[in-house]
Amino acid sequence: MNRYVKSLWTFLPVVLLFFAASRTFACTSFIVSGKATKDGRPLIFKNRDTGDANNVVVVVQGELYRFMGIAASWDKKPVEIWGGHNEAGFAIINTAAYNMNGCEGKDTDNDGRVMRRALEICRTLTDFEHLLDTLPQPRDLNSNFGVLDAEGGCAYYETGNYSYTKFDANDPDQAPNGYLVRTNHGLTGCRDIDRGVERFMAITDFMAEAYRKGNIDCEYLIANTPRYLTHGLTKQNLYDQLPKDENDTRFIHFSEFIPRYITSSVVLIQGVASGETPSHTISWTNIGWPCASVAIPLILEKDVPLPSIVQCGENDKSWLCSQSIEQKKKVFSLQRGNVRDYIDLSKLVNAAGTGIVQRIMSLEREVFNHARDVLRKVRKEKNGSQALRNYYEWVDKYMMEHYPAD
Numbered sequence: 001m002n003r004y005v006k007s008l009w010t011f012l013p014v015v016l017l018f019f020a021a022s023r024t025f026a027c028t029s030f031i032v033s034g035k036a037t038k039d040g041r042p043l044i045f046k047n048r049d050t051g052d053a054n055n056v057v058v059v060v061q062g063e064l065y066r067f068m069g070i071a072a073s074w075d076k077k078p079v080e081i082w083g084g085h086n087e088a089g090f091a092i093i094n095t096a097a098y099n100m101n102g103c104e105g106k107d108t109d110n111d112g113r114v115m116r117r118a119l120e121i122c123r124t125l126t127d128f129e130h131l132l133d134t135l136p137q138p139r140d141l142n143s144n145f146g147v148l149d150a151e152g153g154c155a156y157y158e159t160g161n162y163s164y165t166k167f168d169a170n171d172p173d174q175a176p177n178g179y180l181v182r183t184n185h186g187l188t189g190c191r192d193i194d195r196g197v198e199r200f201m202a203i204t205d206f207m208a209e210a211y212r213k214g215n216i217d218c219e220y221l222i223a224n225t226p227r228y229l230t231h232g233l234t235k236q237n238l239y240d241q242l243p244k245d246e247n248d249t250r251f252i253h254f255s256e257f258i259p260r261y262i263t264s265s266v267v268l269i270q271g272v273a274s275g276e277t278p279s280h281t282i283s284w285t286n287i288g289w290p291c292a293s294v295a296i297p298l299i300l301e302k303d304v305p306l307p308s309i310v311q312c313g314e315n316d317k318s319w320l321c322s323q324s325i326e327q328k329k330k331v332f333s334l335q336r337g338n339v340r341d342y343i344d345l346s347k348l349v350n351a352a353g354t355g356i357v358q359r360i361m362s363l364e365r366e367v368f369n370h371a372r373d374v375l376r377k378v379r380k381e382k383n384g385s386q387a388l389r390n391y392y393e394w395v396d397k398y399m400m401e402h403y404p405a406d
Helices: 012-022 111-121 125-134 197-212 218-227 319-331 356-380 384-402
Strands: 024-032 043-050 055-061 066-072 084-086 091-096 143-148 154-159 164-168 179-182 251-253 263-270 282-287 295-299 342-344
Touching (some): 024 218, 043 091, 043 143, 055 282, 084 091, 111 125, 125 154, 197 218, 218 263, 218 356, 263 295, 282 319, 295 356, 319 342, 319 356
Antiparallel strands (some): 055 066, 143 154, 154 164, 263 282
């Protein structure tokens, strides 16, 4: 069997029972060509919506390449990866498309395993295309894959059981402004059953505004996209109706915004510019409910362990993810009825600036401020490993001391 396919199905009998829990319910994403970013580095972004609330960041030595990625905390091997990058500078994310195999709208089970396999063996977009070409058919895929590589490649692949279509962010005919967006339908699929339409409208509006204002920038996008509180369809902006403070309880309907009850993690993967070392690809990773968690830049550096707060720790969960879930409970505080569709807005954002989003973003700015000099050192390869080790240790200590406990 072709090496691109071998062992892809090795764990199939073991994991079949888990797939109902691990399926991707819905996600919001974008990809950006390096031609459109301020620093010339391409970006791929995924806001992960799933029933798996507890996520962790893992580092794995694959068949060819070492990689890091997001996994469900229960997936110990892990068998499935839900966004990540490898040491060759290849990176991948996905969203469920639902409409790439006709108009029945069926979900599929193979996304996470294909992404893990791609991270193990792929260096370029061409490698990924070869992987898709050589998978057994039907592929059990109904998906949009966002992919970048260290050669400047950046594209979506709308993928079904028997075919796929490439959308290239570097092609001005396909991406006039250098970026593309996807939620839960493919543009080449059965458009009668489009899903994620409200979020597609929201991410389209958000990216258009970011482009107009010159904010196609890594830090801006990872901080603001997963906390965008304007509804794509109704244009309701929650910042226009702020409660006085966290005690001014105000319940509102909260459905199909980019952040949702089932949002469990975010990753923005920043590729490398021309001439840079591929292993300096960065996963800016927000593990947990992003309105209550902090994005941390993560790099695959030999013998430098990732921050402990994003890895599997006590109770087989990530400390940071667990903390964010506790804060989420205060926002989604109804005890009866459709509890996932209503929030107490005062706990999320308020005029006093004491909402969880506002407090978290203050912490995140400090995390970013400390990161900039470290990332420069890593890219220049001047004491980069030690600087990164010190930074990860600082992040652990800073977050455990300053994360909101009340």
